[in-house]
Amino acid sequence: MKPVTLIDKNQLELIINRLAYQLIENHDEFADAVLLGLQPRGVVLAERIKYRLKQIMPEAEIHLGSLDITFFRDDFRRRDEPLKANSTEIDFIIEDKKVILIDDVLYTGRTIRAGLDAMLSYGRPSGVELLVLVDRRFSRELPIEPTYIGKSVDSIDSQRVKVDFAKNTSNDRVLLFNTELADE
Amino acid sequence: MSSLSVKHLLGIADLTQEDIRLIFSTALNFKEVINRPIKKVPSLRDITIANLFFENSTRTKLSFELAEKRLSADVVNFSSGSSSVSKGETLIDTVNNILSMKVDLVVMRHPNPGAAAFLSRNVDTTIVNAGDGTHEHPTQALLDVFSLQQKLGDVAGKKVVIVGDIKHSRVALSNIYCLQKMGAEVMVCGPTTLIPKHIEKLNVKVEHNLQKALEWCDVANMLRIQLERQGGEHDVKFFPSLREYTLQYGLTLPMLEQLNKEIVIMHPGPINRGVEITSEVADSSHSIILEQVENGVAIRMAVLYLLASAIERN
Numbered sequence: 001m002k003p004v005t006l007i008d009k010n011q012l013e014l015i016i017n018r019l020a021y022q023l024i025e026n027h028d029e030f031a032d033a034v035l036l037g038l039q040p041r042g043v044v045l046a047e048r049i050k051y052r053l054k055q056i057m058p059e060a061e062i063h064l065g066s067l068d069i070t071f072f073r074d075d076f077r078r079r080d081e082p083l084k085a086n087s088t089e090i091d092f093i094i095e096d097k098k099v100i101l102i103d104d105v106l107y108t109g110r111t112i113r114a115g116l117d118a119m120l121s122y123g124r125p126s127g128v129e130l131l132v133l134v135d136r137r138f139s140r141e142l143p144i145e146p147t148y149i150g151k152s153v154d155s156i157d158s159q160r161v162k163v164d165f166a167k168n169t170s171n172d173r174v175l176l177f178n179t180e181l182a183d184e
Numbered sequence: 185m186s187s188l189s190v191k192h193l194l195g196i197a198d199l200t201q202e203d204i205r206l207i208f209s210t211a212l213n214f215k216e217v218i219n220r221p222i223k224k225v226p227s228l229r230d231i232t233i234a235n236l237f238f239e240n241s242t243r244t245k246l247s248f249e250l251a252e253k254r255l256s257a258d259v260v261n262f263s264s265g266s267s268s269v270s271k272g273e274t275l276i277d278t279v280n281n282i283l284s285m286k287v288d289l290v291v292m293r294h295p296n297p298g299a300a301a302f303l304s305r306n307v308d309t310t311i312v313n314a315g316d317g318t319h320e321h322p323t324q325a326l327l328d329v330f331s332l333q334q335k336l337g338d339v340a341g342k343k344v345v346i347v348g349d350i351k352h353s354r355v356a357l358s359n360i361y362c363l364q365k366m367g368a369e370v371m372v373c374g375p376t377t378l379i380p381k382h383i384e385k386l387n388v389k390v391e392h393n394l395q396k397a398l399e400w401c402d403v404a405n406m407l408r409i410q411l412e413r414q415g416g417e418h419d420v421k422f423f424p425s426l427r428e429y430t431l432q433y434g435l436t437l438p439m440l441e442q443l444n445k446e447i448v449i450m451h452p453g454p455i456n457r458g459v460e461i462t463s464e465v466a467d468s469s470h471s472i473i474l475e476q477v478e479n480g481v482a483i484r485m486a487v488l489y490l491l492a493s494a495i496e497r498n
Binding site: 071072073077083086087088123 | 187213217221223225226228230255492496497
């Protein structure tokens, strides 16, 4: 079956714009807040948001890091193949900062659980918030809820939500597949 | 591809180039992990690893133990000196006894070549060879080539000379395999008595003059003269005296300065300062000896992580 487009390019722009203003509402000029994207697609989303924030507040210094959670996952040895890790790049101190974790899709909450653990290896932040582009409601396996939501969707387990970030942003979209789609 | 083609790490000879690349890329991730404020990840928290060292070792044992602990594995240690081996128990019995205590993975060093391969055929567990006699020492070769790759970008096409006691060295054999699989050219250099017969069958060049070898190479890996294997039970001397060996095969700073190029100096440790290499060279900017040690932990984490992911849960 053809996938359903949940968010198209124009909607995505609006959503990123709104999320950026929501972040500014809570964190002013980001004096003690930092962005942390989860590898791989959370990082792309975080970059888009940072770009928008810089357009709105050219003076502000916004720290953005990428976090890989592979070694903190709870499904090691429960998969056929081990997952390939991505790089983690955090060139700032998160101790006593407000960390905004950013990911593309929130589903069971297990990735975020692993992300919290991975982040704590770098220090003790004063607070953590969660920003997601797509929140798949009613499918949580852990008590984790986002602070900022791009769009909430109702979906069933057999469906897959896929975020496609194009290189030049012109083909950005979020799709909902009905058939089984192999996890990338 | 994200899993190894082998179930055990017995030697470099069994690995494919893709395996080696996978280990390197995973090690790169772990190198970042061990530079974090908190250097521990929970990946192997439900795995128990036994370190069986039937032969003395300081840094390999320490490096493996650190790698295991940073992956959150449970670790039991065993050294032959204080064990039932001295009471005449066989290797299979010793290991099976340890395995009955629910151990998932065995890291073993043993004085007999092939001990790890023998064990892997007779015991139902994952084996990592941490050195078997004069045969192989795979993790050392992996960390050596990984360190080189970090220093030089790529090892393909590079010329590497391994200097010293090739005959008794498991590091040399593993390095030859690993370097060749990654596309490097290899030469061995040492006195005729310390170069094994027929080594040219492995496609390596042989040279007995250190200065000529240095002029040829981009990298010199200086092996330790294994004083404990000189003389020995049959009282065979491989060279007249240490002083004579040093005169012929000891690497000094003036030798490096004579060359009209920069070469990289490696040493697997422990160093006999003033024998195979002078202090000036070991501590100079040519040397990547301490990088090798740092990379050792990352490489061993990568190997354990990749092998452990294939262990079945029960």
